[in-house]
Amino acid sequence: MAINKHKNILDYTLQSLLRRKFKNTGIILVFTFIIFAVSSIILLSYSLKKEAGMLLKYSPEIIVQKILAGRHELISTKIKNEIMGIPGVSKVEPRYWGYYYDSGVRANYTIIGIGVSGIENNRLIKGRMPSANEKNAAAIGREIADARIIKKDIGDSLNLQNSEGRWMEFKIVGIFESDSEILTADLIIISESAFKSLVGMPEDTATDLAVRVANETEIPTAARKIKELFPYSRPILRDEVIRTYDAVFGWRSGLILAMFAGALAAFIILAWDKATGLSAEEKQEIGILKAIGWETSDILEMKFWEGLVISLTSFMCGLILAYLHIFLLDGFLFAPALKGWSVIYPHFNLAPFIDFYQIAILMAITVLPYIASTIIPSWKASITDPDTVMRG
Amino acid sequence: MRKSTAFFIFITANLAVMAALYIHSLTAVSKHPVFKKEIKEIAEKLRLTDLVLSTDARYTRHPSQADLFSAFQDFPGSIEHFPTGSVIPPPDFSYMRTEIRIYGN
Amino acid sequence: MIKTENITKDFNKGMRDEVTAVKDVSIEINKGDFAVLKGPSGSGKTTLLSLIGCMSRPTSGRVLVENRDVSRLPERFMTKVRRNTFGFIFQQFHLIKGLTVSDNVMLPLYPTDITPSELRKRAEDILNTLGMSDRKKFQVQKLSGGEQQRTAIARALINNPAIILADEPTAHLDTHLSEEFLSIMRNLQQQGKTIVIATHDPLVYEKEYVNLYIEMRDGMVRGAGRKH
Ligand SMILES: Nc1ncnc2c1ncn2[C@@H]1O[C@H](COP(=O)(O)OP(=O)(O)O)[C@@H](O)[C@H]1O
Ligand SMILES: [Mg+2]
Numbered sequence: 001m002a003i004n005k006h007k008n009i010l011d012y013t014l015q016s017l018l019r020r021k022f023k024n025t026g027i028i029l030v031f032t033f034i035i036f037a038v039s040s041i042i043l044l045s046y047s048l049k050k051e052a053g054m055l056l057k058y059s060p061e062i063i064v065q066k067i068l069a070g071r072h073e074l075i076s077t078k079i080k081n082e083i084m085g086i087p088g089v090s091k092v093e094p095r096y097w098g099y100y101y102d103s104g105v106r107a108n109y110t111i112i113g114i115g116v117s118g119i120e121n122n123r124l125i126k127g128r129m130p131s132a133n134e135k136n137a138a139a140i141g142r143e144i145a146d147a148r149i150i151k152k153d154i155g156d157s158l159n160l161q162n163s164e165g166r167w168m169e170f171k172i173v174g175i176f177e178s179d180s181e182i183l184t185a186d187l188i189i190i191s192e193s194a195f196k197s198l199v200g201m202p203e204d205t206a207t208d209l210a211v212r213v214a215n216e217t218e219i220p221t222a223a224r225k226i227k228e229l230f231p232y233s234r235p236i237l238r239d240e241v242i243r244t245y246d247a248v249f250g251w252r253s254g255l256i257l258a259m260f261a262g263a264l265a266a267f268i269i270l271a272w273d274k275a276t277g278l279s280a281e282e283k284q285e286i287g288i289l290k291a292i293g294w295e296t297s298d299i300l301e302m303k304f305w306e307g308l309v310i311s312l313t314s315f316m317c318g319l320i321l322a323y324l325h326i327f328l329l330d331g332f333l334f335a336p337a338l339k340g341w342s343v344i345y346p347h348f349n350l351a352p353f354i355d356f357y358q359i360a361i362l363m364a365i366t367v368l369p370y371i372a373s374t375i376i377p378s379w380k381a382s383i384t385d386p387d388t389v390m391r392g
Numbered sequence: 393m394r395k396s397t398a399f400f401i402f403i404t405a406n407l408a409v410m411a412a413l414y415i416h417s418l419t420a421v422s423k424h425p426v427f428k429k430e431i432k433e434i435a436e437k438l439r440l441t442d443l444v445l446s447t448d449a450r451y452t453r454h455p456s457q458a459d460l461f462s463a464f465q466d467f468p469g470s471i472e473h474f475p476t477g478s479v480i481p482p483p484d485f486s487y488m489r490t491e492i493r494i495y496g497n
Numbered sequence: 498m499i500k501t502e503n504i505t506k507d508f509n510k511g512m513r514d515e516v517t518a519v520k521d522v523s524i525e526i527n528k529g530d531f532a533v534l535k536g537p538s539g540s541g542k543t544t545l546l547s548l549i550g551c552m553s554r555p556t557s558g559r560v561l562v563e564n565r566d567v568s569r570l571p572e573r574f575m576t577k578v579r580r581n582t583f584g585f586i587f588q589q590f591h592l593i594k595g596l597t598v599s600d601n602v603m604l605p606l607y608p609t610d611i612t613p614s615e616l617r618k619r620a621e622d623i624l625n626t627l628g629m630s631d632r633k634k635f636q637v638q639k640l641s642g643g644e645q646q647r648t649a650i651a652r653a654l655i656n657n658p659a660i661i662l663a664d665e666p667t668a669h670l671d672t673h674l675s676e677e678f679l680s681i682m683r684n685l686q687q688q689g690k691t692i693v694i695a696t697h698d699p700l701v702y703e704k705e706y707v708n709l710y711i712e713m714r715d716g717m718v719r720g721a722g723r724k725h
Contacts (some may be wrong), residue, residue: 002610007396012607014395019595051426052443056456058436063457095439099450108447110454118437124430141444179425180434185444186453208457210439241441241456248455288591289604291552292652293580295573298608309399316406323413327420342447351424352417383572385554387547389591390664394613 009298013305028314030270035318035366036325037263040334041256042358043326045249050353052245055183056238060210061219063095063236064226074205079230083211086225088218094206096195100160100188105147107343111160111188113195127154127174130191137194139174143185143344158188163200170194181346211235259337267366275373278381286381287389299382300375307374311367319359327352498691499526499549499660504558504568506544518544520716521558526693526709528659531686533702534695536713542695543588543664545713549693550662551579580605584653586663590645592637592652598644599624599633602651623651627681643674650681660691667698675700 017024064083066075080092096113117129130137138158145152152158158170176184190198211226213219223235250256278286286299325331330348339345425431434440442454451458506519519541526532526549534542547553548560551567554575560568567578592601602620624630627647632640637648646666653661661682667675675698683706686692694701702710712719 004610004612005608007394008607008609008611008613008616010396010399011394011613012604014399015596015600048443048445054426055431055435055443056441058432059441060439063441065457093439099453108453110444110447112438114438119433122430122433124425124428124434176434179428180431182426182443183431183435183440186447187438189438236441236456244456245443284591285593288593290576291585291587291591292605293576293656294605294608295576297573301608312403313406316403316410320406320409320413323417327417338445339448344444344447346444349425351421351426353421354414354417385552387544387553390543390547390552390587 006301009301010305013302013309016302017306017309024310027270028310028317030266031310031314031366031370032318032321034263034267034270035315035362036321038260038362038366039319039322039359040325040331041259042355042362043322043352044331044334044350045256046355046358047326047350047353049246049249051182051351052249053242056241056245059238059241060093061213061238062211062223062226064209064211064230065234065236066208066230066232067234068232074201075208075233077204077206077209080209082229083209083226086222086229088213088215088222089211090214091212093210093212095208095210096192096201097207098199102147105343107144107147107186109141109144109186109188109344111190111195111198113190113192115192117189124177124180125174126177127172129174129189130194132191133193134173134191135194136168136170137173137190138170139176139187139189140172141176141185141187141344142178142181143346144188145172145175147344160188160198162198168194168198178347179349182348185346186344259334271369271373274370275377277377282378283381284389286378287384287386290382290386291389296382299378303375303378303382304371307371308367310374311370315363315367323352326350498528498530498563499693500524500561500564501545501549501555502559502561504548504555504560506541506548506553507556510556518716519548519555522716522718523558524711524718524721526660526691528691529686529689530691530693530709531682531704531707532691532693532709532711533707534693534711534713535697535702536719537697540713541716542713544716546662546664546693546695550583550585550660551575552585580609580656582659584656584658584661586646586649586653586661586666588665588668590649592645592648594638595636597633598629598635598637598640598648598651601637601648602655604652605656619655620651623654627651642669643677646670646674646678647681650678654685658690660693661685663692663694665696665698666694667696667701672700679704 064075066073075094077094080094083089083092093115098111100109100111101107102109114129114132116132119125119129125139127139129139140152140158152172152175154172154175156172158172159167160170162168170190174189176187195201211222213222219237219239223237226233226235289299289302290296325333327350331350335345335348421427441456444453446452501522501524504519504522505517508514508516508518522541522545534545536542544553548555551560551562555568558568559566562578562582565578567575570578593604596604599617599620602624603616606616606619621630621633624633627650629644629647629651632644632648635644637645640648646669663682666678670678679701682692682694683704686706696702701707708724709721710723711721
């Protein structure tokens, strides 16, 4: 084993890279940034996908919406019993929810009316949930509490305008802790009856129905049955809910593609610049090395090291920075893309799930092509006879 | 020191940082609220179906509940005025079987 | 030591700009010779030198180095012969800019299994004998012409070659520096090395210790002669 020989060639490669300090640090910076951007997307989307999968597996097995003339419509609660009759269905509960636009901070809240919440002594809630028939109690998301200049706290009041224009006053009895923000940031929870009078919802209607099916395998059959009984309905399966999030954070989603496109373009430009030939100076240098006794394979080894040093350095730094960015700095650079025009949004505290498969693919599609694009153009220069350097 | 040695040290240091981050990820994941029964309780008892990722449009606040309401807003070809709308795809409605059937004679 | 048998070198064969740079050349250079390839510009000196030095292959004919036909060797072996037998001093020096003097000198031996400390010691010894040790940390492009050439000489000597080939070494030097170069070469010859210099500078070929003249014109040997 000629370890020294390989280390010598690497020594020379590094020496040689240092000679063009500006150019090479420039390349490393751009490359690192590309890896950083792409890995940030990978880490962010994978983590959100996993979290969605974990949290939403507790959501109702089926949500039944009513569709009227192609629009979501309030559903009659009277069909409850009929749905209960479907084999496998263990519970049918109306859901009361909607949106409330707060012109004061120009934000949209999600407002939910609940019956008996069944949530007690939950450490992620400071205070408590409103009880079933409480007329003027509300539990609110952390971000709503913090949205105004004067932060709201338990005991403060929250005024909402009802459908007739009158103000209804709610006392804040609970605030969701920030650890639950990914689910609760914009929620206002009030009692079912308060919700109905706030929005002026007709009797015997609900926003939609949550259907519980105890046995996993019976869900699709139950959904089909619901659709048959009530052709105007749209049953949404829990699986679909989870799949929606898989799609949002999957490779092909607009979010991922949009961010990839830029990074990919930059990478291609970088590799293209490499692959489209050597400068006269580099060619001359290869000729000199050959003339003084380097073999073709030595030159190619040097070029291999060159590609490896730059791409591996960039890859590792980019990946490390991406991890810090997404999981320790809350993805502050990318979060705006998700937030859009939102006024209220959660402060991500993402669980650092890592998808090694995607990271490995990223490595394969960046490090390897870069090394190739370093070696291939020097191939030709390295196999020509060195006598060309004797002149000129 | 030989430059090659310095390079190997640098790579090893990077690997060490990555290993440390991996350990961080393992511990952070295991301690993360997403695994707490309290948050599961909230999701279950409030019958929540969506994550709060964005609050600028109905179909980005509740992508899984996004429906056919609001004048074509969810139609794939619709002109979008919310930035997140271009980023969150519309759900698949194909199971609804509301296609138009035209029969000839 | 080196023998060529009827070597010819064509460039751009079959094309409109075909040239025969070297034509039917048979020469013999012995160990310890101080040989001069003499002739006007364009006469084929550089081409012949590169053929002798295993930098290119003849179109026809054979090149024998120590009785071994090298003209048909595979590339790898040709490189080995080149690295183990020859030291080149190019007309333009061909030092690598941005590297220090000692790095340039060590360059030929990087792709061998030598340890860096040994390599550095060798380079230092050679630079010492050439009076360049105080320049070893200088970047080559900051040196004077004479110093650059001495760096190039040192680089040619690092592999302890039996034969030194120099192409127009005095073309860029004033008389004083040319004399200095020649005395270095003379020294090396006295240490038993074979010297081959391509030149049209009388200062070189009029030296009394030059013992082999090969005169070229239009790619052909016009005359060759030995002294002593
Ligand atoms: N690579 C090449 N391609 C085409 N012609 C060449 C090449 N190398 C040398 N020649 C031609 O061969 C002839 C001899 O050149 P050269 O050996 O450089 O002569 P000298 O060194 O004596 O000046 C010249 O006419 C030159 O133009
Ligand atoms: Mg010449």
